[in-house]
Amino acid sequence: MAMPHFTVHQPKTLEQALDLLSRHRSGVKLLAGGTDLLMKMRQAGLKAEHLVSLNRVEGLRTISYRDEDGLVIGGAARLADVGRHPGVAQHYPALAHACSVMATPQIRNMGTVAGNLVNAAPSADTAAPLLAYGASLVAVERGGRRQIKLQDFFRGPGLSVLEPLEIVEAIRVPAPPARCGSAYERLSARSQVDIAAVGVAGLLNLDLEGRVLRCRLALGAVAPTPVRCLEAEQMLEGQAPDEALLMRAGASCVRSCQPIDDVRASAAFRRAMVQVLAQRVLKRCLALAQGGAS
Template identity: 70%
Template sequence: MPNMPRFNFHRPGTMEEALDLVSRFRASVKVMCGGTDLVPKMRAGVAVAENVVSLTRVPGLSTISYRDDDGLVIGGTARISDVARHPDVRRHYPALAYACDKMATVQIRNMGTVAGNLANAAPSADTAAPLLAYGASLVLVERGGRRQVPLEDFFTGPGLTVAEPMEIIEAIRVPAPPLRSGSAYLRVSARSKVDIAAVGVAAALNLDLEGRVIGVRIALAAVGPTPLRARQAEDMLMEQIPDHDLLARAGAACVRTAKPIDDVRASANFRRAMVQTLAQRVLARCGRLARGEDAQ
């Protein structure tokens, strides 16, 4: 295994200082929080930067807050384990809570952040699929100002995003779930309990009083260069009563959206089959939650 590449390490104590640093070093800078993604990547020679800026000492950035009118705000340095155990996340965003409970290991959840998981832009990022299903957006801040980017526009390829080197993820904003809605996330891998996902599917579903779908988002993980929205399946569900047959067809539509590859974790063929199975299960669970048939 090669040596860790050399870099300068910066530990700014304020957001202003942090923004100054990433702006000054934008030609070769990485923002770090827990280091759970960046350190192994640097060690493997996959990530190289002359400067690493750690955000862990920037005050006020780790807050998690929820308001019924405004939804959820996850601060840029909020740890995955803190998000997982936050009572409002557990109550209103079960798919996200599930992802944050199950991903990686206890230690990595204690170190890593949701923002980091997204910034890393792995196609298999566990928090990405649920957050896409919830219609989340990111608040990106730089020295000159801030902008809000919908999460579905954020990823551009494996490890690639629209964020500029001098931008920092200040927060993740997630709309409050509407009435009669349900959401879920499921993943599979060969080691059943503790693993990176070979395939993941998340969905959030909103029904009217008659049980017709009036809002739906489905997101697929680890079956394309980025986490994907399954729009064809979503369109198929809109205005319909989601019965078993429709869910099976929606699952098939998800498979058509997926662009899986063969890799060390699974074959493309297996991944397609799992998209079908998981999509059906996730959508069925969303429907039951939205109709109030399942407790969360």
């Protein structure tokens, strides 16, 4: 299928980008990495007469970490840059791992974290880790900006609460507390390159006595949207995390998923792997949380 014809706008500021969006309203799409958008236009018949590129908007690729503010990922920051940012590698290992193993080096050099979220694929690799870390999106439109919790962001496959005239300016991720461990595990049929068939992210935060103060578990590719495992989180919070409890909590994650059979895996395989990966992730989180302050 041939690429449809369109005009490309390359604004230098967010204000110009917002103006272009509202001026062209219906037939307009935002372009960042292009790895999803151009494929949908060439192969899936997605049409837009105007593309507004975010790639020359000043400051939109910035990635910054400070203990006081946590992590701020600019709306056009590339997956590869996020994955190898020292602050991400040190404080957000689950996100660093997702950003460094998903897709291919070329796609990671092009694609953005914001695009990965906004496209709202159930299998989006950055979604589960960012859910575990309690991330929010900062969405701007001409009237102002709002913060959307990632856990309220997804509405279904390819659907989110982002309005057509909004741009994701940044993703904000709180700084992880002391005695915190986090991890992400994914499975796909063809090593990393293929889209994830199952992804599990977790975070464990211990109190001074070594009990679980806070637990977050999130699943990708096993429901219409990335989902949290509230039951498993509640089983662990307030408890002393021995191995038997981690195994039970990991097993309970299966009740939070609603997988389907598709080309990448059967629903039964996905259910079995949710348990295995959740247990692995919890063990890794505990080891990291017990291992040190970072």
